[in-house]
Amino acid sequence: MELHVADHPLIAHKLTVLRDERTDSARFRQLTDELVTLLSYEATRNVRTEPKVITTPVAQTTGVQLATPRPVVVPILRAGLGMLEGMLRILPTAEIGFLGMMRDEETLEVTAYAERLPQDLTHRQVYIIDPMLATGATLEMAIDFLLERGVHEVTAVCLVSAPEGVEAIQAKYDGQANITIHTAALDERLNENGYIVPGLGDAGDRLYGVV
Ligand code: URA
Numbered sequence: 001m002e003l004h005v006a007d008h009p010l011i012a013h014k015l016t017v018l019r020d021e022r023t024d025s026a027r028f029r030q031l032t033d034e035l036v037t038l039l040s041y042e043a044t045r046n047v048r049t050e051p052k053v054i055t056t057p058v059a060q061t062t063g064v065q066l067a068t069p070r071p072v073v074v075p076i077l078r079a080g081l082g083m084l085e086g087m088l089r090i091l092p093t094a095e096i097g098f099l100g101m102m103r104d105e106e107t108l109e110v111t112a113y114a115e116r117l118p119q120d121l122t123h124r125q126v127y128i129i130d131p132m133l134a135t136g137a138t139l140e141m142a143i144d145f146l147l148e149r150g151v152h153e154v155t156a157v158c159l160v161s162a163p164e165g166v167e168a169i170q171a172k173y174d175g176q177a178n179i180t181i182h183t184a185a186l187d188e189r190l191n192e193n194g195y196i197v198p199g200l201g202d203a204g205d206r207l208y209g210v211v
Contacts, residue, residue, distance in 0.1 A: 001170045002180040004042060005161075011038050015159070015184050019200040028206045029082055032131065035159055035184055036086030040127075043157045043182040044090055047071055048125060069124055070095050076130040076142055077101070077114060079204040083129040087157065091127070099145060101138050108194045110137040115145065122150030131203040133161035133183065134196050136168030143169075147177055158183045159203070162196045 006012075017023055018031045048071075049064035070093055075084045077100040088094065100114030118124075128142050133156070143154055154177065156169075161183040173179045187196050200206065 001174055003166055003170075003186075004180070004182045005186045006039060006042070006182070006184045008038065011035060011184050014038075018159070019198065021201070023206075025207060025209055032082045032159065032207065033086040036083040036129065036157065037089050039157050039159075039182050039184055040087050040090040043127065043155050043180075044071075046125075046153075046155070046180070047091070066091075066093060071125045071127060072097055072118070072121065073127045073129065074099055074117065074142065074146070076128065076138060079132065079207055080128075080130045082203070082207040083131060083157065083159075087127065087129055094127070097126075099142050101141060103138060103194070105193070108135055108137065110141050112141060112145070117145065117149060120150060121146060124151055126151050126154050128154060128156045129158075130156065131159040131207075132196060132199070133158040133165040133169075133181065134190060134194055135162075136165035136172075139165065139169060140172060143173065143177070143179065153178045155180045155182065160185050160187055160196055160199055162187055162190045162199075164190050 014031050014035050048067040050067040051062050052065040053062050073087050073094045074097045075081050097117035101110055101112050103110045126146050133139055139156055146154055187199055189197050191197050
């Protein structure tokens, strides 16, 4: 497993405003969108391309285009939805699959309540988007859904990660699958309620309000 923690002053600045409890939902959505666009630039460094011959006004040349089959972006509902537009700004031709997952706030157990993915994902490059990598249980379940469908290469893009979650993913998949995590920050720890410290609270609630 590879872990990339962003090191850029613009990302650090935007994340600080995002974490602030006084930041309202409208601004939170805007900042999430901007952060994902910045993170996706690095996270897509491994996206596959193929040669493409074109003619400029001056000469013929060979450039590149995104290879087929197209990459797949999978937001984890509900909070991952807040990252979709920012990701698609970088990868506008990606196919989109959906996974709906919910964690029980008492037991921290995760259940899947929705799945809309292509049946066969063999050889597809998949980008999972989910703002918070806390215990790792949600990401683990999402990766397992994808591996069952033939995926070999998964990149997760997260805003804030906890060491516990990163270690859980590393322990489960090291040597088993090609997993890369891009995160804007690696925080201190999880608290007794499974929230990331210092974190930013409940990302879904902050994006969309409490439903
Ligand atoms: N999910 C969140 O939204 N926030 C956390 O801190 C942990 C999990």
